Amino acid sequence: MTKLDALDLKILDLLQKDARLTNKEIGLRVHKSITAVYERIKRMEDQGVIKRYVAILDPNQLNRQLNAFTHIQLKDHSKQVLFDFEKTVVAYDEVMECYHMSGSYDFILKISVSDLSAYHDFLINKLFTTAVIGHLESTFVMREAKMDTAFNLDM
Amino acid sequence: MTKLDALDLKILDLLQKDARLTNKEIGLRVHKSITAVYERIKRMEDQGVIKRYVAILDPNQLNRQLNAFTHIQLKDHSKQVLFDFEKTVVAYDEVMECYHMSGSYDFILKISVSDLSAYHDFLINKLFTTAVIGHLESTFVMREAKMDTAFNLDM
DNA sequence: GGTGAAATCTGCATTCT
DNA sequence: AGAATGCAGATTTCACC
Numbered sequence: 001m002t003k004l005d006a007l008d009l010k011i012l013d014l015l016q017k018d019a020r021l022t023n024k025e026i027g028l029r030v031h032k033s034i035t036a037v038y039e040r041i042k043r044m045e046d047q048g049v050i051k052r053y054v055a056i057l058d059p060n061q062l063n064r065q066l067n068a069f070t071h072i073q074l075k076d077h078s079k080q081v082l083f084d085f086e087k088t089v090v091a092y093d094e095v096m097e098c099y100h101m102s103g104s105y106d107f108i109l110k111i112s113v114s115d116l117s118a119y120h121d122f123l124i125n126k127l128f129t130t131a132v133i134g135h136l137e138s139t140f141v142m143r144e145a146k147m148d149t150a151f152n153l154d155m
Numbered sequence: 156m157t158k159l160d161a162l163d164l165k166i167l168d169l170l171q172k173d174a175r176l177t178n179k180e181i182g183l184r185v186h187k188s189i190t191a192v193y194e195r196i197k198r199m200e201d202q203g204v205i206k207r208y209v210a211i212l213d214p215n216q217l218n219r220q221l222n223a224f225t226h227i228q229l230k231d232h233s234k235q236v237l238f239d240f241e242k243t244v245v246a247y248d249e250v251m252e253c254y255h256m257s258g259s260y261d262f263i264l265k266i267s268v269s270d271l272s273a274y275h276d277f278l279i280n281k282l283f284t285t286a287v288i289g290h291l292e293s294t295f296v297m298r299e300a301k302m303d304t305a306f307n308l309d310m
Numbered sequence: 311g312g313t314g315a316a317a318t319c320t321g322c323a324t325t326c327t
Numbered sequence: 328a329g330a331a332t333g334c335a336g337a338t339t340t341c342a343c344c
Contacts, residue, residue, distance in 0.1 A: 015210035051211045055170035093307035103294035139258035152248035
């Protein structure tokens with residue numbers, strides 16, 4: 001695993017903002033040849049620094065305009081219960097993110113659905129059927145002020 | 156704004172999992188010509204259904220291995236205070252996501268830093284300088300069980 | 311809305327430095 | 328390690344169904 005230099009970081013910075021940039025275009029911006037850019041990107045893909053390339057879609061045009069954060073405390077914390085709960089919830093389409101947390105609740109889920117009624121259905125038909133939930137608190141996103149996948153790669 | 160049909164959804168589904176698929180490859184999978192695929196993607200980019208293409212990087216190789224969710228209650232809720240707070244925090248590099256919430260706290264921030272010491276610095280030097288914070292609670296991600304940007308486009 | 315072919319541009323392997 | 332070359336293959340436009 002080679003260390004990343006300033007040029008690598010600059011290339012990553014461009015790609016995490018726009019994955020459709022061609023090597024030629026990147027080369028122009030970092031003042032390197034196409035080949036140099038190509039080889040560095042290839043190396044970083046192989047290293048796993050670049051995990052994948054994805055298209056970001058507009059939730060509003062795909063009927064996913066309601067986002068909720070669901071905070072969950074389990075009834076008990078045996079390894080098996082934690083494992084099973086995690087395995088079950090990550091399989092649900094509505095669950096975009098699932099984190100096992102330190103602190104006063106065990107899990108934070110980010111849920112993406114069409115409306116409150118769909119969220120209700122999700123709770124009743126999916127989450128509550130796991131039966132290991134001790135406490136649950138739902139809060140809803142009124143406004144998404146920032147939602148970024150790109151890190152600042154301070155250069 | 157044209158409505159999306161089943162073919163559009165299928166193409167979106169492929170692209171939100173792998174933005175590097177060629178039109179040829181997509182065409183093979185949806186049984187359409189390269190041009191048909193090309194035109195539909197172009198239309199959906201213009202419509203804003205496809206917002207952008209990004210590279211997803213590995214936080215662990217970029218010194219962002221600690222994620223926290225910071226729950227914030229403001230001291231007061233005048234329009235100006237809310238607006239200023241939002242404007243300030245979204246500008247911070249450590250803040251990957253910022254949501255204005257309904258319920259018992261006003262904002263949830265997803266913070267991404269290198270370690271606890273960096274999180275401490277972020278609180279002291281950045282968040283607490285806004286001076287409008289009433290209550291703040293930090294919880295830390297111990298395990299990221301799921302982190303997906305792709306919606307299920309049930310077809 | 312769809313197709314197929316032509317033109318142009320990129321990706322990627324090879325070779326040279 | 329990066330630059331130059333060249334071919335294969337991709338994107339994009341266009342004429343037509």
